[in-house]
Amino acid sequence: xxxxxxxxxxxxxxxxxxxxxxxxxxxxxxxxxxxxxxxxxxxxxxxxxxxxxxxxxxxxxxxxxxxxxxxxxxxxxxxxxxxxxxxxxxxxxxxxxxxxxxxxxxxxxxxxxxxxxxxxxxxxxxxxxxxxxxxxxxxxxxxxxxxxxxxxxxxxxxxxxxxxxxxxxxxxxxxxxxxxxxxxxxxxxxxxxxxxxxxxxxxxxxxx
Numbered sequence: 001x002x003x004x005x006x007x008x009x010x011x012x013x014x015x016x017x018x019x020x021x022x023x024x025x026x027x028x029x030x031x032x033x034x035x036x037x038x039x040x041x042x043x044x045x046x047x048x049x050x051x052x053x054x055x056x057x058x059x060x061x062x063x064x065x066x067x068x069x070x071x072x073x074x075x076x077x078x079x080x081x082x083x084x085x086x087x088x089x090x091x092x093x094x095x096x097x098x099x100x101x102x103x104x105x106x107x108x109x110x111x112x113x114x115x116x117x118x119x120x121x122x123x124x125x126x127x128x129x130x131x132x133x134x135x136x137x138x139x140x141x142x143x144x145x146x147x148x149x150x151x152x153x154x155x156x157x158x159x160x161x162x163x164x165x166x167x168x169x170x171x172x173x174x175x176x177x178x179x180x181x182x183x184x185x186x187x188x189x190x191x192x193x194x195x196x197x198x199x200x201x202x203x204x205x206x207x208x
Contacts (some may be wrong), residue, residue, distance in 0.1 A: 022077035022094055022110075022130055026087040027207055030072050031057070031095075031144065032064060033171065033183075034202040040171050045203070046072040047097050047126055050177045053107055055097070055126040057183045059171055068208040070100060076138065076205070077110075092135040092147060097126050111136075113185050114176065121195045122185045123176050142205040143167060146185075153189055164189075172198040 031045040040059060046069070048058035062072055078084035078093040099107040110133035113122040124134075136146055145165040151158050168186040172195045173179065183203065186193045 021079055021081060022096070022133075024078045024080050024084060024086050025075040025096065026077070028068065028073040028075060029205045029207045030064060030068055031074060031183075032204045032206050033059065034204050035171065035199065037171075037199055037201075040199070040201060044072045045183055047099075048178075048180055048182070050125065053099055053101075053109070053128050054177075055099070055109065056174075056176055056178075056180055057111070057124040057126070059181045059183070064206050070098070073097075073208060076136075089138050089140050092137050094130060094133040095136060099126075099128070113187075115187065119194060120187045120191065121170070121172060121174070121193045121198065122187055123174055124183050124185065125176065137165075138205050139165065144169065144203040144205065148189065151189070167202060169201050169203050170198040171201050 033040045033043050033045065035041040042063050044060050044062045045057050046060040047055040050056045060072060075096045076093045077096050078088060078091050084091050095111040097109050099109050101107060107128050109126040109128050110130045111124050111126050112132040112134045114125040115122050136144055138144055145167045148164040148166045149159055151160050166189065170184045170186055170193055171181060172184040172193065174182045174184060184198060
């Protein structure tokens with residue numbers, strides 16, 4: 001057996017063991033950019049290579065008029081342990097994507113925000129398993145957001161009631177392992193991205 005197949009087999013075994021809690025996937029969907037920039041508006045985001053079994057989330061030239069592909073199809077996984085329904089809105093879960101390797105190997109991967117301690121811009125990144133994952137939710141209209149419960153923009157810090165739906169999504173020219181135009185997240189509730197290329201966008205779920 002090739003070394004690459006051994007590695008992917010090991011990843012499959014590990015991720016299969018990790019994924020038990022987030023066991024209710026939604027139907028497949030695309031993540032579509034909504035932007036005032038016509039170059040990006042209506043384009044689907046797709047998984048793009050950043051390293052061994054590591055993917056970023058890049059702007060593609062595909063739209064919802066194009067047939068869905070494996071690299072633009074994602075899922076929102078929630079938990080049966082919390083009696084959550086597939087495709088539910090307003091529910092925290094993880095965005096998953098399936099890496100298809102050589103042969104019949106598939107590696108379930110989850111999205112997390114890869115932080116850089118010297119930047120306020122984080123890169124959505126897919127990594128095998130669910131140990132590295134950022135919880136996200138969708139509104140009724142399909143808009144993607146992250147729920148904020150704590151407000152530390154005041155002193156002493158307090159809690160939002162109700163929780164705040166934060167949509168700090170941007171499209172930026174970024175460098176993780178490679179330089180790509182990717183979806184990015186502006187960290188924090190105030191301020192603007194320090195990356196000068198960033199443009200504010202919304203991200204909308206469109207089922208395949």
